[in-house]
Amino acid sequence: MNENNDTNVTQTEKIIDTLDLELEDHTQEFLAQLYNSEYGSYLAETYFGVPLANLITAFLALFFFLFLRKMFTKLTIKILQPLTRRTETFYDDRVLYALKGPISFLFVIIGFNLFFALLFLETELVTKITSSMVMFNIFWVILALTHAFRDAAYHFMSKFNPELAHEMGNFMLTILRGIIMVVGLGSILQIWGINIAGLVAGLGIGGLAFALAAKDTAANLFGSIALLLDKSIRIGEWIRIDGVEGTVEDIGMRTTKIRAFNKSLITLPNQMIANNPIENFSRRKTRRIKMKIGVTYHTTSEQMTNILLEIKTMLQNHEGISQKSTMLVNFTSFDDSSLGILIYTFSNTAVWAKYMEIKEDVNLKIMKIVEDNKAEFAFPSQSLYIEKSDIIPK
Template sequence: MPTIAETNTSKDLNAVEAKIDNDSLNVINTLDTEIIASVQTQLAPVYEQYPLLTKTIWGIPFANLGAAILLFMLILLLRKAFTRIVLVLLQNFAKNSNTYYDDRVISALKEPVRFAFIVVALHVFFLLIYKETDFIVNILDTLIIYTLFWAILSVTEALRGLIYKATAQFNKDLSKEMGNFILTILKILIGGIGLGAMLKVWGVNVTALVASLGLGGLAFALAAKDTASNLFGSFALLADKSIRIGEWVKIGSVEGVVEDVGMRTTKIRSFQKSLITVPNQVVANTPIENFSRRGIRRIKMTIGLTYGTTSEQITQIIADIKSMLQNHEGIAQDESLMVNFNDFGDSSLNIFIYTFAHTANWAKYLDIREDIHLKIMKIVEENGSSFAFPSQSVYVESLPKEEKGSALSV
């Protein structure tokens, strides 16, 4: 049971806290009151000289309405001048610095600052026409908070390269993926704080709102089951380092180049240039064929020579092809290299060629393969042989004899 003295002390502390909160909240209102008093002092002689301006429209004196419009236009002119002079000067100074992050920050803040001038102009306008109702004040305060967090988000995006540089200290290969993941988390946190601040302006108890979400936690967990699976799938991809942005991969039936590894999905650009979005839980639980990490590409072919080719010619052709491949700069010499007379085909003598191109790039691989084909053709021609094509030979042992005196009857 608290004593009377403790009770009085508690009341005094509450009173002090309430006074501090009220003083903090009334700072802007005090400034507004001073602005109104100053403007009205300046308008008093105008009212005396031109009594017509004391008349009202919708309850607003003509002089106040005119002053509000003039100040609104003046602030918009200042906005234009600030954009064309101050921001340009700041950008010119930033260009002379040793880092480009200040350039990006100034460019990112350009639009939020321009919008801030409009918010100030609206605030002054409604202040002078005495129409700052609670609803309008809430809207203006919401716009101020929106502009502030818009600026914070823009600066965060402008520092993307700095975040990549920081994540590269932990893992250079996955710096972009980890950086994108961290940026997404930061943006969600900043957006959540901004939304909470705007809700508080409208009298919403954010703490109670968050606490009430716990009542529907089970339903939310069930509804967000797939989202949680995708989130943990993204963690698994980052930990396993199985894919990176820019790599050519095949995941199930999806094949293409990885464009983005997000918190929920992985975006793959197919070779038909369509964008395929795959949930991360599918990517994490499906075998991934990563073509970009193989380093080499296989060359496998069978060439068919005509049956008129002699055994000496085939032996020499095989030796020449093997020698050509062993001395070719585009062939991986430390990998398997086989050239063998494979079998007797239906219409050709088949030579089997199996080797690897020393590149993973598709365009370079095609160039190497083309060069090998041309050199094989030259080797076959120089050895007096030729390539076979599907054909059939029909042997006729005898033709039917014509019978004398036979006639064709119809």
């Protein structure tokens, strides 16, 4: 009986000694206790070439890390949070929050690594799988960091154009993430022995077709960059482009949305905006008031002189009229039914509602000036003269 026990112990020690896989000491001790227990002979029996104790421990370890990874992640974050609270910047808090996913996946990697180790699965395939998981998590960390520093990208882009800061910040981050993902994918493919250069060469024709299909998209992206650098339009501005007029509602990476005055939404590709003249009404500080009025031919020259002088004086003293811009009040023409007066000036605001109030006030004061001078506004009329004949019909 003692000889059998000694034999079991010897076999157990050999099984444990073969676990040269850098496992934790407590895992080794746990397995040793199982094999040295009264059930050691049963637990040492192999199934698919793996001792029963190792099978049980492997699945328990895998399920343990899979189901408790969220708890481990919260515990890790809780341990690191006091360190981030000591700093004045909020970027480290963003980094810690962004790393929740990679930290959680790290425990998944540990679980699978321990699972494969306990099952003596040290094949090339297993090594590639675990190495790919580690590489994936590394690039996930890098992507998470780019997401954490997105506010820094917005702040940098706001120096060029505050209205496009978020759009261009997202655009730059998208490009950066795309590069990171391509490099990460290439690194994982290298682990599996796939020749990247050969793969790229094989995709050459497909890449050319894709490039041709994405030509307009690329043109729109470069158009958005041109809008950023030129600062030609901003959200909320009143513009007119190629016959389209309205208020800029949204500036995206591919398209710009304009709300027309009839409330319809017009979407324009950025390529078209970049390649066409932009008339930006919101950038002007003043707005033109141009009108031509007519008084009747009964108006005397003295009345006309007084009307012109009083209208010009009224405009010069009007608080809504720009005094630095051109101002013209002239008797310009003898029209068919009226004496034409041209009034040409500018309001001191470009805001539509205020401009209309100023123009209305100017019109009312012009009416009063004409009335006070006993003149009348002309309207299209026609005089018909009938000649009387002396011939009396017989």
